[in-house]
Amino acid sequence: MRRVCILLALLAAAGASARELRFCLRADPKTFNPLEVSEEPDEIIRYLTGGVLIRMNRLTQQLEGELAESWKVSATGRVDFKLRPGVRFSDGAPLTADDVVFTLRTLLDPASHSPAGDPFRVGKGTVTVSALGGSKVAVVFPTPIAGVERLFDQVVISNARALEKSTRPAEMPVLGPYRVAEYRAGSYVLLGRNPFYWKKDGKGRQLPYIDAIRLPIQQNRDLELLRFIGGDLDLINKMDADSFNRLAAKQPAAARNAGRSLESEQMWFNQVARAPMAAYKKEWFTSREFRRAVSLAINRADIARVVFKGRAAPALGPVSPANKFWFNAALKPEAYDPAAALDALARIGFHLDGAALRDRRGKAVEFSVITNSGNKARERIASMMQQDLARIGIRLNVVTLDFASLIERMTRTFDYESCLLGLVNVDLDPSAQMNIWLSSAANHPWNPGQPTPETAWEAEIDRLMRAQAREASPGRRKTAFDRVQEIVRDQAPVLYLVDKDSLSAISESLGNVSPAVLDPQTFWNIERLYFRAPASGSGR
Amino acid sequence: MKSLRRTALVLLAAIYLAGLSAAWLAPAGYANQFRESAGAPPSRAFLLGTDDLGRDSFSRLLYGSRLSLTLAPAAALLATLIAALVGITAGYAGGWIEICLMRVTDLFLSIPWLFLLLIVRAFLPLNVRPLESVAITFCLLGLLGWAGPARVLRSATHELKTEDYMVQARARGCRPLRLMLKHLLPNLEPIAAAQFWISVPIFILSEANLGFLGLGVAEPLPSWGNLLGGLQSMDAQSGPWRLAPLALLIVVMTCFHLVVPEENLSK
Numbered sequence: 001m002r003r004v005c006i007l008l009a010l011l012a013a014a015g016a017s018a019r020e021l022r023f024c025l026r027a028d029p030k031t032f033n034p035l036e037v038s039e040e041p042d043e044i045i046r047y048l049t050g051g052v053l054i055r056m057n058r059l060t061q062q063l064e065g066e067l068a069e070s071w072k073v074s075a076t077g078r079v080d081f082k083l084r085p086g087v088r089f090s091d092g093a094p095l096t097a098d099d100v101v102f103t104l105r106t107l108l109d110p111a112s113h114s115p116a117g118d119p120f121r122v123g124k125g126t127v128t129v130s131a132l133g134g135s136k137v138a139v140v141f142p143t144p145i146a147g148v149e150r151l152f153d154q155v156v157i158s159n160a161r162a163l164e165k166s167t168r169p170a171e172m173p174v175l176g177p178y179r180v181a182e183y184r185a186g187s188y189v190l191l192g193r194n195p196f197y198w199k200k201d202g203k204g205r206q207l208p209y210i211d212a213i214r215l216p217i218q219q220n221r222d223l224e225l226l227r228f229i230g231g232d233l234d235l236i237n238k239m240d241a242d243s244f245n246r247l248a249a250k251q252p253a254a255a256r257n258a259g260r261s262l263e264s265e266q267m268w269f270n271q272v273a274r275a276p277m278a279a280y281k282k283e284w285f286t287s288r289e290f291r292r293a294v295s296l297a298i299n300r301a302d303i304a305r306v307v308f309k310g311r312a313a314p315a316l317g318p319v320s321p322a323n324k325f326w327f328n329a330a331l332k333p334e335a336y337d338p339a340a341a342l343d344a345l346a347r348i349g350f351h352l353d354g355a356a357l358r359d360r361r362g363k364a365v366e367f368s369v370i371t372n373s374g375n376k377a378r379e380r381i382a383s384m385m386q387q388d389l390a391r392i393g394i395r396l397n398v399v400t401l402d403f404a405s406l407i408e409r410m411t412r413t414f415d416y417e418s419c420l421l422g423l424v425n426v427d428l429d430p431s432a433q434m435n436i437w438l439s440s441a442a443n444h445p446w447n448p449g450q451p452t453p454e455t456a457w458e459a460e461i462d463r464l465m466r467a468q469a470r471e472a473s474p475g476r477r478k479t480a481f482d483r484v485q486e487i488v489r490d491q492a493p494v495l496y497l498v499d500k501d502s503l504s505a506i507s508e509s510l511g512n513v514s515p516a517v518l519d520p521q522t523f524w525n526i527e528r529l530y531f532r533a534p535a536s537g538s539g540r
Numbered sequence: 541m542k543s544l545r546r547t548a549l550v551l552l553a554a555i556y557l558a559g560l561s562a563a564w565l566a567p568a569g570y571a572n573q574f575r576e577s578a579g580a581p582p583s584r585a586f587l588l589g590t591d592d593l594g595r596d597s598f599s600r601l602l603y604g605s606r607l608s609l610t611l612a613p614a615a616a617l618l619a620t621l622i623a624a625l626v627g628i629t630a631g632y633a634g635g636w637i638e639i640c641l642m643r644v645t646d647l648f649l650s651i652p653w654l655f656l657l658l659i660v661r662a663f664l665p666l667n668v669r670p671l672e673s674v675a676i677t678f679c680l681l682g683l684l685g686w687a688g689p690a691r692v693l694r695s696a697t698h699e700l701k702t703e704d705y706m707v708q709a710r711a712r713g714c715r716p717l718r719l720m721l722k723h724l725l726p727n728l729e730p731i732a733a734a735q736f737w738i739s740v741p742i743f744i745l746s747e748a749n750l751g752f753l754g755l756g757v758a759e760p761l762p763s764w765g766n767l768l769g770g771l772q773s774m775d776a777q778s779g780p781w782r783l784a785p786l787a788l789l790i791v792v793m794t795c796f797h798l799v800v801p802e803e804n805l806s807k
Binding site for chain 1: 571573575578592593594658661662666667668669670758759760
């Protein structure tokens with residue numbers, strides 16, 4: 001009996017010494033049900049534990065088959081999947097076409113309120129899902145959806161047994177590389193290797209390489225950085241420029257910049273006709289020339305250099321160069337030219353009166369910009385714009401508001417003049433941005449919910465966006481969306497300021513890490529990450 | 541102790557004078573951004589270095605001192621006056637007047653100010669100039685910060701009311717107004733003064749927090765509140781000169797406490 005105890009103790013010690021990958025969750029997961037995920041911590045768990053039919057390779061931005069060995073999209077709106085043979089859940093049960101049908105039907109059921117199901121319900125009519133026998137599944141959409149395959153990247157295949165156990169995550173069978181081993185609320189989530197994970201490496205070795213992942217729940221980003229520097233964490237995603245520079249000074253090899261991200265900072269003027277605002281200000285804000293002049297007077301290069309310490313670049317338009325396919329490379333950088341701005345303003349009746357700019361009625365040009373309080377970078381951008389605009393005689397009043405008040409003003413009362421905010425394009429495809437570009441959309445930033453387009457150029461954007469959404473040819477879709485980007489640059493309803501860099505911290509002991517601009521930046525290829533042997537540094 | 545008090549007084553006067561002379565003493569405007577020198581350490585050009593936007597920290601500290609050292613005490617005075625009016629009246633009058641006034645005070649202490657301030661922000665126009673924002677901020681602080689001191693003054697009034705000299709004065713037919721002005725107020729003055737001095741640093745720091753609701757001193761105007769708020773994002777590797785606003789606040793508050801007779805604070 002005593003020998004058994006010693007053996008067990010030795011085994012436990014060996015287990016404890018096996019190195020876990022560690023990185024932080026910013027909050028407790030709200031759910032472990034993969035179909036109910038809506039917040040970042042839940043998404044991280046879903047990514048690490050879930051199996052999907054098609055996965056977007058975060059580095060190449062191309063779709064790759066995962067649980068689906070192959071798939072075919074027809075012009076009529078039908079997608080046929082052929083499932084990979086021999087795939088099993090973490091409890092050893094085989095994956096069947098019925099599991100896929102169950103998942104998609106649950107997801108599409110309006111009663112399930114699944115956020116991942118919303119993008120599938122864009123057209124009129126219902127989506128039908130059926131098993132075709134063997135390992136084939138067909139999904140039929142009422143109308144064709146351009147780029148529909150990408151939607152399946154967010155759909156974790158599950159089954160009734162798994163969803164029943166989502167409140168007891170340690171018992172929940174999954175198809176991803178890891179399964180939840182333990183969850184301590186407010187403390188950590190521990191993930192263990194899925195013993196039945198289907199993927200193997202080129203040499204036939206079972207993936208994932210790393211046995212366990214510990215996700216401490218840590219909201220404070222300064223503490224997160226200190227823990228990383230102290231060697232207690234292996235990864236940090238989405239770092240801000242200040243923290244990144246601090247890390248680069250201490251551990252240069254650990255600070256990794258993946259280049260331009262999909263995150264940008266932007267400003268727009270309120271063009272809502274019923275907004276409680278003086279008529280002469282509405283006239284300024286609806287004038288293309290006025291908006292273009294303000295854009296010319298903002299020194300974007302300085303914002304990138306001073307606010308983001310060089311970890312950002314002046315934005316060229318609504319799409320970041322990080323979006324490899326959809327970015328319009330023909331767009332040229334916006335010049336910083338206060339003199340040209342004044343000339344443009346003079347052409348529409350504005351004039352300088354001492355240090356103040358006045359419109360043709362003699363009204364001094366003064367307006368406010370609202371932004372969310374607590375975001376230091378944004379407050380600094382606003383201060384810099386204040387000085388830039390003062391050079392052409394415009395007085396800018398900076399107002400920081402709590403986020404709820406900001407959203408209330410932007411979407412309900414429209415009681416604001418201009419707004420400074422950031423935007424992240426999580427989905428690369430323009431069809432996912434219909435709710436922003438269509439003039440009738442609720443999230444159309446500068447003038448939402450228009451019954452009919454109020455300007456000719458907005459009507460043109462509506463037409464192009466609808467055309468690209470119907471079109472199957474990627475080339476023709478790109479041409480249409482390139483034109484949308486050109487119109488937006490020309491009309492300047494939104495002034496795109498800077499595109500931020502994608503910054504992360506990666507422990508030098510980790511191998512196979514290739515940080516990408518898409519989420520989850522550093523661990524998108526989690527199953528292939530490994531710890532280098534301390535001395536050899538050999539690769540896999 | 542006397543020499544220490546004199547030194548504190550001189551130091552306080554010097555700081556006040558420097559703040560009031562900011563327009564002449566400051567080497568640069570508080571809003572001027574020297575973007576090529578953002579985050580620079582102290583030098584001949586920038587005595588205390590520059591902030592993250594390249595603004596001269598020394599100039600901002602001078603202008604911030606002028607604003608905070610004038611308006612925080614003004615707001616504290618307003619709060620103390622309201623507190624004295626409510627507290628002394630309640631304590632002296634007693635009965636239903638005391639009950640009513642104390643219920644109002646309790647109500648003020650129990651109101652969730654965050655929501656009330658959000659409502660106030662919603663009613664204020666967005667185009668508020670920096671100087672107007674300063675006036676609004678400190679008026680709000682003065683109008684909202686009286687309830688705590690009012691309770692203290694009411695308790696003190698209660699105690700003093702039953703002191704022998706008060707009983708004797710009343711027995712000799714002293715009128716209530718004279719009793720209040722001649723006997724009660726002089727004895728309450730040290731307590732009111734203590735409440736005033738306590739309120740000053742609280743208001744300076746509260747001003748920084750109001751900025752979170754869009755009610756603080758607006759950019760680019762500096763105040764001790766927003767200068768101290770800037771320390772929240774200070775990197776541990778930043779030079780110690782960035783702590784200058786904190787050091788100045790400590791010096792000023794220490795001086796205040798040394799200038800005020802100790803017995804006043806102990807009461």
